[in-house]
Amino acid sequence: MSSNHRSKTRAAYGPSPAQGGGRRRRARAAERPDSVVRRLLPQALVVAFLAGGTTAFVAEDRAIRLTVDGRPRVLHTFADDVHALLAEEGVRVGEHDLVAPAPDTPLAGGDAIAVRHGRPVRLTLDGRRYEVWTTAHTVDGALRELGVRAEGAYLSASRSQRIGRAGLALDVRTERQFTVMADGRARTIRTNAATVGEAVREAGVTLRGQDVLSVPADSFPRDGQTVTVLRVSGSRQVREEQIPFRVERTYDPTLARGTEVVARPGRPGLRRTTYLLRTVNGVRQRPRREGAEVVRRPREQVVRVGTKALPRSPEGADGLNWHGLAMCESGGDPHAVDASGTYGGLYQFDTHTWHALGGSGRPQDAPESEQTYRAKKLYLRRGESPWPHCGERLHG
Structure with a gap:
């Protein structure tokens, strides 16, 4: 391949690897001072922000030891005081509950909080009833808290028995002399x-x-x-007692004034009374009436009371039955004397009455006619009353 072709090819496909790498190194070196700073600055700010927030988060978090009714646990909280922590944990407290430290106490890391709930105790102490509250968990703790001396006492529950939130009823009888x-x-x-x-x-x-x-x-x-x-010993004694009868008097115009005639004799009733005789510690007590029973009711006596005017002279009484009176009083014997020697004659005068009527000596020594005469005088003064049993014979 000709050199011309190789130069065209490099021109068409760009510089060679050696040439390209050199150019890139020279380009990066030329742009580093400002472009690198612009590229790294946002990342540094984000890292700094995150690092600062984590530090603040860790600084506000506190480790607290919370014990509720003797059950401890460690927790982390952002609460500022005891009250906020208890609200955060759903721990409710009432007027009979104990919280230490106080609810308004600020919190710091490592603090310990104790909550003891109150429990109602229906206490019967030596026969007297009380409604009390205790934060103790057992009967023994409640007795100590309430200041009750348990040594030698009777307890209706064992001292180790636990007291639930609902409380319990407790009967205590302390030892006494x-x-x-x-x-x-x-x-x-x-x-x-x-x-x-x-x-x-x-x-x-x-x-x-x-x-x-x-x-x-x-x-x-x-x-x-x-x-x-x-020390009591005793017996019962029954006594019979008479019940007096009533006397009813009715007026009778056919009888002379001062005369009373028993139309129906009265009869006393009978009552049986029971007495309790007691001896206490060897000393005899006064009998005490325990009860009474009426055996027979009394019968009322009826008496006729005369209202007829008396004659003005003994002769006015001639029409009365003096013989019948004498027979009733003395059996018709003018010299009769009663067993006591007090009364004598046909009409059984006592000496005092005989003399008041004008007689002398003894009535049983006077003639029958004088005895009858003075009996008539007595009748004019007092009617039949001097002869309560035989006076009615004067009209028979």
Whole structure:
């Protein structure tokens, strides 16, 4: 191939590799100072921005140890204070919950936060009921938190039992000093009994028959309390008592004034009353009425009361049955004397009345006519009342 042809060929297809490489090196060398800077500057800015943002992100992130009801965990947060962190983690707190440190405390990396939720306890302490709250997780912790002395106490739940968020009911009876006085001797014990009766039994004292305590047996035994046992023996006694009858008086115009006639005799009733006789610690007590029963009701007595005017002279009483009265009073014997020697004669005068009517001596020594005369005078003054049982014979 001719040289002319080779020169045309290079001209047509460009410079040779050696020639081309030299030209490119000379071109890059000529443009490096400004073009390279323009090309690398945006990349450098992007890298710088990313590096600065990562540094700020890492600076705001904090590692916090959060413990909720005794369960710890480590977390990363951007929250500024305790309250924001708890809200971020969905941990709700109420008025009975405990948060440490306080909710408005600012956060720093490495801080520790503790949350203990409150739990309701329906506490019955020595017979008295309380509604309390505790942040303790167990019965033992709750007792310590509430200041309840558990040594020697009765607990309705074990001290190790856990308390859930719903709480629990807890019955606590602390140990108390209790004294029983019985049979002239004092017995002092320490007890967590629920009732006085139970504490008395723990003291080794037995109640028998009608024995009673100085306080109700089902009451709560208090610390330092002294209870006395009353040894009681007793019996019942039934007594019969009369019930008085009422007297009804009716006016009768056919009877002389001052005269009373029993139309229907009264009859007393009968009541049986039961009395409780007791001896307490050897001392006899006053009988106590326990009950009564009416065996027979009283019958009312009816009395006729005369309203007829009396005669003005003894002769006005001549029409009365004096013989019938004398037969009833003395059997018709003018010298009759009653067993006591107080009354004598046909009409059984006592000496005082006989003398008030004008008589002398003894009525049983006077003639029958005088006795009848003075009986009529007595009738004019007092009607039939001097002869309550036989006076009605005057009209028979």
